[in-house]
Amino acid sequence: xxxxxxVTIRQVAKQADVSVGTVSxxxxxxxxxxxxxxxxxxxxxESLDYIPDMLASSLRRKNSKTIHILTPNLNxxxxxxxxxxxxxxxYKADYTIHISGYEYSPEMEKKHLRLLENSKPGTVVIVFNGxxxxxxxxxxxxxDVHVILADRQNLxxxxxxxRFDNCDVIYEIIRYLKEKGYPSIGLxxxxxxxxxxxxxxxxxxxxxxxxxxxxxxxCVYERESLSLDKLKNGYLYMKEILEERRKEELPQAxxxxxxxxxxxxxRAINEKGxxxxxxxxxxxxxxxxxxxxxxxxLTTVSQDQKLFGEKLWEAVxxxxxxxxxxxxxxxxxxxxxxxx
Numbered sequence: 001x002x003x004x005x006x007v008t009i010r011q012v013a014k015q016a017d018v019s020v021g022t023v024s025x026x027x028x029x030x031x032x033x034x035x036x037x038x039x040x041x042x043x044x045x046e047s048l049d050y051i052p053d054m055l056a057s058s059l060r061r062k063n064s065k066t067i068h069i070l071t072p073n074l075n076x077x078x079x080x081x082x083x084x085x086x087x088x089x090x091y092k093a094d095y096t097i098h099i100s101g102y103e104y105s106p107e108m109e110k111k112h113l114r115l116l117e118n119s120k121p122g123t124v125v126i127v128f129n130g131x132x133x134x135x136x137x138x139x140x141x142x143x144d145v146h147v148i149l150a151d152r153q154n155l156x157x158x159x160x161x162x163r164f165d166n167c168d169v170i171y172e173i174i175r176y177l178k179e180k181g182y183p184s185i186g187l188x189x190x191x192x193x194x195x196x197x198x199x200x201x202x203x204x205x206x207x208x209x210x211x212x213x214x215x216x217x218x219c220v221y222e223r224e225s226l227s228l229d230k231l232k233n234g235y236l237y238m239k240e241i242l243e244e245r246r247k248e249e250l251p252q253a254x255x256x257x258x259x260x261x262x263x264x265x266x267r268a269i270n271e272k273g274x275x276x277x278x279x280x281x282x283x284x285x286x287x288x289x290x291x292x293x294x295x296x297x298l299t300t301v302s303q304d305q306k307l308f309g310e311k312l313w314e315a316v317x318x319x320x321x322x323x324x325x326x327x328x329x330x331x332x333x334x335x336x337x338x339x340x
Contacts (some may be wrong), residue, residue: 007050015044027100027115042111051118064122067097067316070112071128072194073228074101078258078286078305079128082150085309086126090316095124104194104227106132113137119145124316126150129194146319148312152195160315160325164303166196169332170203170255173283173301174211177253180340182281186219186251188234188261190226200257200285219251226261234264242272253281253340259288259300266294266339281340296338303332 013020018037026033026041033041044050067090071079083099090097102109109127113136116125121144127133128150137147137156147159154161177185187204190197201220208216221241225233234256241250256262262284269280276282276296284291284300291298311328318326 007048009050012041012044012048012050015048016040032103038108045115064120065093065095066119067095067124067126068116068119069097069099069126069128070109070130071099071101072104074099076230077288077290078303081305082128082308082312085306086312087309089310089313102130106130109133110136113140116140116145117143119143121145124148124319126312127152129196131194146316146325148315150308150312153199154327158325160319161327162308162311162315162330163196163328164308164330164332166199166332167203169301169334170200171207171210172334173255174204174207174213176334176336177281177283177340178211178213180253180281182251182253182340184219184251185213185253185255186221187255187257188226188238188265189220189222189257191222191224197257204255230258230260231264234261235267236264238265238268239271242268242274247274247279250280252279253283255283255285257285259284259286259291259298262298262300262339263290263294266298277338277340283334283340287335292337299337299339300335301332302335304330 009020009023013023016023016037018041022033022037023041026038069083071083073079087097100112102112109130110133113133116123117139119125119140124146125140126148127137129152130149134156137159140147141158147156149156149159149161149163151163152161153163174185185208187201189201204220205216208219221237223233223237226237254262254265256265262282266276266282269276269282274280282298284298287300287302291300308330311330315326315328318324
């Protein structure tokens, strides 16, 4: 560093007027940091040109054995199940793993990616979903960092990709609900900035038209708050919908883009005095363990999270052996239960 003394985490904390622990939580995603504190910390990092210790220690090692995982939310069981499966393999291979949550914020995701730009060649960076981050990812690739795009279509050169097929299964769901006699179908979804959710929405529109449902765009119910606290916000949004509109004006079956949204939706329906599946059918997405224990048991889309973790590790090993990236598309299937 040309004689300059290394900036410490204590200096960052002092300039940002927060504790060292808060800075550590911000860098590692181990606890939620308020937007105001996160902004002050990031400003201090950039003005001091601070390189986190975890990166500096990686730079000093001859061979990088470091993996950084960026996930939309640390409290989402879907992502943590995949990461847990993956970590079992990585730890056996003596890798160090750092996990950060960017809370569905493109700005926060970009900040995390920029912090990794001094990573040693051979470092692995796994990005779940993400958006508008191509420039940051390309800078990592130019430093010989192996970037793996998880649950996202691969549109960036020299990156690996592991994702579920978010198209065919939607066609199967719409076909199944039509065969069950539902005259209209609604989609309850987050706003569609994330690629995997956007593809579910687009596939829903295409599948509805394919199976003869008119004006599918009027059947999409989306709100930004559904990205976080899905259980609560799914409940609140559906409660609002049921209070504002008569049953006859609403879809008779609902597809939710996560099981948490579906379960929140089901509670709102039950509280309003309607019955599932007699008045409304419900289909979730993810096949979380909880979905088999609610009443009625939730019909959902199964995404094998253990297999996803295994394939993530396969991508790491394949690149280490061949120096080549890999693209893997995983199937999904409907798990029929009692909710439709």
